[in-house]
Every structure is written in C-alpha cells, then in structure tokens.
Amino acid sequence: MISHTLEKENIVQLKLNLNSSLQELPGWEIYMDLNSSVEELAKLFEQKPLLPGILLVQDQHYVGMISRRKFYEYMSRPYSLALFSNKPIEKLYNWLQPESFIISENTTIVEATQIAIQRSSELVYEPIVVALESGKHRLIDFHQLLLAHSQIHVLTLAQLQQATEQSRIATTNLRLLQDNHAQLVQNEKMVALGKLVAGVAHEINNPINFIAGNLDYANSYIQDLLALINLYQKYYPKPKIEIKNLIEKIDLDFLIADLPKVLNSMKVGSKRIQEIVSSLRNFSRLDEAQKKAVDIHEGIDSTLLILQHRLKENSKGQGITVRKEYGNLPLVECYAGQLNQVFMNIISNAIDALEEAMVNSHSPFSSCLLPSVFIDAPSEAMVKADSQLTRQKISDAGVGRPHWMIRISTKALDTGYVEIRIADNGLGMTEEVKQRIFDPFFTTKPVGRGTGLGLSISYQIVVKKHNGFLECISAPGEGTEFVIKIPIKV
Ligand SMILES: Nc1ncnc2c1ncn2[C@@H]1O[C@H](COP(=O)(O)OP(=O)(O)O)[C@@H](O)[C@H]1O
Ligand SMILES: [Mg+2]
Numbered sequence: 001m002i003s004h005t006l007e008k009e010n011i012v013q014l015k016l017n018l019n020s021s022l023q024e025l026p027g028w029e030i031y032m033d034l035n036s037s038v039e040e041l042a043k044l045f046e047q048k049p050l051l052p053g054i055l056l057v058q059d060q061h062y063v064g065m066i067s068r069r070k071f072y073e074y075m076s077r078p079y080s081l082a083l084f085s086n087k088p089i090e091k092l093y094n095w096l097q098p099e100s101f102i103i104s105e106n107t108t109i110v111e112a113t114q115i116a117i118q119r120s121s122e123l124v125y126e127p128i129v130v131a132l133e134s135g136k137h138r139l140i141d142f143h144q145l146l147l148a149h150s151q152i153h154v155l156t157l158a159q160l161q162q163a164t165e166q167s168r169i170a171t172t173n174l175r176l177l178q179d180n181h182a183q184l185v186q187n188e189k190m191v192a193l194g195k196l197v198a199g200v201a202h203e204i205n206n207p208i209n210f211i212a213g214n215l216d217y218a219n220s221y222i223q224d225l226l227a228l229i230n231l232y233q234k235y236y237p238k239p240k241i242e243i244k245n246l247i248e249k250i251d252l253d254f255l256i257a258d259l260p261k262v263l264n265s266m267k268v269g270s271k272r273i274q275e276i277v278s279s280l281r282n283f284s285r286l287d288e289a290q291k292k293a294v295d296i297h298e299g300i301d302s303t304l305l306i307l308q309h310r311l312k313e314n315s316k317g318q319g320i321t322v323r324k325e326y327g328n329l330p331l332v333e334c335y336a337g338q339l340n341q342v343f344m345n346i347i348s349n350a351i352d353a354l355e356e357a358m359v360n361s362h363s364p365f366s367s368c369l370l371p372s373v374f375i376d377a378p379s380e381a382m383v384k385a386d387s388q389l390t391r392q393k394i395s396d397a398g399v400g401r402p403h404w405m406i407r408i409s410t411k412a413l414d415t416g417y418v419e420i421r422i423a424d425n426g427l428g429m430t431e432e433v434k435q436r437i438f439d440p441f442f443t444t445k446p447v448g449r450g451t452g453l454g455l456s457i458s459y460q461i462v463v464k465k466h467n468g469f470l471e472c473i474s475a476p477g478e479g480t481e482f483v484i485k486i487p488i489k490v
Pocket of ligand 1: 349433442444449456479
C-alpha cells in the first residue's frame with residue numbers, strides 16, 4: 001500500500017536550481033484501494049499527521065485523490081462519520097466527487113506554482129497530484145511547493161545580484177580599459193609631440209647659439225668702428241663732399257645713437273629664443289623616462305613659457321595675469337616630463353575657462369578661490385607676491401580693473417609632500433561637471449576643442465604614477481582650484 005514516503009524531508013536540504021522540476025520535490029506515494037474502508041483512511045490520516053491526502057486506486061489504476069482537508073471538512077459534519085465509517089472509500093469518493101489537480105513531473109517548480117496558485121480559491125490549498133513518467137502518481141503538499149518556490153526565488157535574487165555584480169565588474173574593467181586606452185593614446189601623442197618638440201628645439205639651439213655668441217663680437221666690432229669714425233670726425237672735421245653727402249644720406253648721428261639699441265634688442269631677442277629652446281627641452285624631457293630629482297618650479301615656468309602666447313592680451317585688451325606664489329620647495333623625485341604634462345593640462349584648462357568667461361564678457365569673479373580680486377599691480381609685485389598688495393581688494397583700492405588671473409602657489413608640507421595649487425577666477429563648474437571631470441573622454445567643450453583626456457591623464461599621472469593626490473575645488477561663479485600633492489620621494 002505504501003510505496004514511497006518522505007515524511008520528514010526538510011525542504012531546505014533540497015538542492016534546487018532555477019529550472020528544478022517537480023521531480024526533485026519530496027512527495028507522498030501512499031495509495032489506497034477504493035474498496036478500503038473510510039475508517040481505515042481515518043486511521044491513516046491520524047497516524048500520519050503530515051499526509052496531505054490519499055491517492056486512490058482501483059485494480060492498480062489511479063482513480064483520484066481525497067485530500068486530508070476535504071476529508072476532515074466533510075467528516076466533521078454531523079453524522080458523516082457514522083454514515084461512512086464502515087463503507088468503502090468509493091462511496092465517500094463518489095459523494096465528494098473531489099476535483100484533483102494533476103501536473104506532469106517534468107513541470108518546473110516555478111511553472112507548477114504559477115498554475116497551482118491560479119486554482120479557484122476553494123482548491124488553492126489542495127495538494128498537487130504529480131503524474132510520474134512511470135505511470136504512477138505522487139502527492140505534493142501545496143505548502144511544500146510554495147517553500148520550494150520561495151527557495152528558488154531567493155536563488156534567483158542571489159543570481160541576479162551576482163549577475164549585477166559581474167556586470168559591474170565588467171563595467172569597471174571596461175572603464176579600466178578605457179583609462180588605459182586613453183592613457184596609451186595620450187602617451188603616444190605626448191611622445192610624438194615630445195620628440196617633435198625636442199627635435200625642433202635641438203635644431204634651433206645651434207643657430208641661436210651662433211647668433212647669441214657672435215652678437216657680443218658684433219657689438220665690440222661695431223663699438224670699435226664707431227670709435228674709429230669718431231676719430232676721423234675729430235681729425236678730419238671737413239670731409240670731402242662725397243663723404244659729407246653720404247653722412248647726410250645715412251643720417252649718421254641717428255645711426256650712431258640707434259645702433260646700440262638695435263644690438264641690444266637683438267640680444268634680448270636671442271636670449272628669449274634661448275630660453276624658449278631650453279623650456280621646450282625641459283618640457284619634453286625625453287631623456288628622462290626615469291625618476292629624477294627635479295625643481296618643480298622649473299617645470300611650471302617652462303609650461304608657462306610654452307603657454308605664453310595664450311596669456312597675452314587679446315584685441316579687446318583682455319589678458320591673463322599669472323601670479324606665482326612659490327614657496328621653498330626641495331627637489332622632488334618624479335617623472336618630470338609627465339608632471340609637466342599635468343601642469344600643461346591644468347593650466348590650459350584654466351586658460352580655457354578664463355577665455356570662455358571673457359567671451360561671455362563676465363567680469364572676473366570677486367568671490368573666487370583666489371584670495372581676492374586684484375588691482376593692476378606692477379608685474380614684479382605679481383611675481384614676488386607681495387602679500388600686502390595682492391590681498392588688496394578692488395573695492396578697497398577703488399581704482400584699477402580686476403584681473404583675469406591664474407594663481408600658482410607651491411609649498412612643502414610637513415607630511416613629506418609638496419603641494420601645488422593652480423587656481424583661476426573663471427566660471428567654475430557645477431557639481432555634476434565636477435563629479436565627472438576625471439572620467440576619460442568627459443568634456444564640456446565643443447567638438448574639436450576638448451578631448452576630455454587632460455584631467456583623466458593628469459589623474460593617472462599624479463595618483464597612480466606618483467602616489468599623489470589630485471583634487472578639484474570649484475563652484476559656479478567661484479572659480480576653480482586644482483590641488484596637486486606629490487610625495488617628495490615617490
Ligand atoms: N579650470 C576649470 N574651470 C572650469 N571647468 C574646468 C576647468 N578644468 C576642467 N574643467 C572641466 O573639466 C572638463 C574636462 O577637462 P579635461 O579632462 O582637461 O578635458 P577637456 O579640456 O578636453 O575638455 C572640461 O571640459 C571642463 O568642463
Ligand atoms: Mg583639458
């Protein structure tokens with residue numbers, strides 16, 4: 001009569017997966033013949049308090065099922081027990097005509113639950129009859145089906161979470177790849193540019209050295225010739241007419257007065273070219289793929305020199321003043337070429353921001369991150385950063401016009417870092433923009449102008465390569481300040 005039971009099977013021990021079918025659920029395979037008495041059935045239900053129902057057979061063939069619930073519901077009615085207890089189950093079965101619910105054992109638990117809970121409210125708690133491939137039947141408690149379903153639900157959630165996590169990891173990896181790609185592209189560009197710059201600088205270097213070197217000789221030769229002319233004029237005050245004519249034609253007095261000036265400006269010019277050449281070489285620093293102890297200020301100055309053309313006054317008379325507040329810095333062990341690239345990126349961004357503000361014809365913001373708005377101040381004061389002068393507010397001064405400014409300040413920190421702050425009094429940026437500035441390819445500039453790489457590369461160089469910090473302080477209308485911290489020894 002009893003072929004297979006799993007009376008105390010603990011559902012939690014089941015190894016279910018998302019596609020588990022009813023096959024995997026424990027059930028009851030307890031059959032009774034229609035000819036057995038109702039009393040026998042009552043005893044069985046009493047003995048097996050967890051048995052959800054009884055499978056009924058006639059001549060070994062499945063006929064139907066009476067659930068425990070239906071059985072007791074009916075038997076608890078007055079006289080029912082007395083009426084049926086000695087009778088065969090068949091009588092009760094015909095009387096009750098219970099509907100039973102048969103599902104194939106291959107149905108998944110999820111599907112089966114869906115079907116089962118859609119039963120009419122009267123039947124919804126009835127056990128489920130599972131048709132086995134062997135032709136037999138098994139009874140599954142509805143409660144067990146729900147438990148299994150909830151377990152699968154938990155599993156699904158866990159897998160979903162795992163999938164989400166995996167996709168997050170994939171996204172992170174993608175970002176890393178993008179970062180690397182951006183870095184590679186930029187590195188390649190910088191290397192190419194560096195080579196070009198170094199090559200050009202080298203080519204210019206020799207001829208400019210000839211000129212600068214020979215200017216001194218030219219100067220002394222000219223002085224000698226002038227002295228000679230002087231002597232001639234002294235001892236031959238009345239020259240021949242031809243000489244007199246030429247003296248007039250070339251305006252000798254003017255020539256003598258002007259010549260030293262010409263020479264001097266040639267000297268200044270060639271000195272400047274030499275400076276530029278040395279800056280270009282310093283900037284490209286191709287020779288220094290290795291870490292080296294360098295003067296950070298030299299790097300910043302070279303960068304500024306290269307960007308000089310963008311700082312000069314435009315046709316509207318708007319220029320950008322750079323105020324340097326250099327502290328006492330030790331030599332810093334770093335990849336100098338790369339750090340110069342960081343200065344270049346951040347200072348160019350500041351210039352971009354100021355130019356944009358100029359175009360929008362704002363006046364420089366007074367409540368900017370710079371200590372205050374500055375009046376027209378003598379340039380040496382700018383460089384020396386006379387604190388008295390520079391802290392003078394426009395309103396206090398009453399006169400002068402505010403400056404579009406970039407302030408670059410440096411200092412050595414107690415913590416073994418050097419700090420370089422680069423601030424501008426441009427338009428600043430919104431919180432949303434600020435959140436994304438270090439993302440590769442993020443730019444707010446028009447196509448063709450922005451690449452969105454400058455800051456992401458700078459971040460890589462400062463944070464990843466030098467173990468430093470790169471931070472941005474900015475708010476709309478407050479200007480922008482970038483704070484770079486680099487360990488003195490990487
Ligand atoms: N000094 C600054 N003032 C205002 N916005 C800035 C400043 N520096 C950077 N940004 C913002 O950060 C963005 C990303 O900068 P960056 O990575 O250098 O790329 P790009 O300059 O090519 O746009 C800029 O498009 C701009 O919106
Ligand atoms: Mg940029």
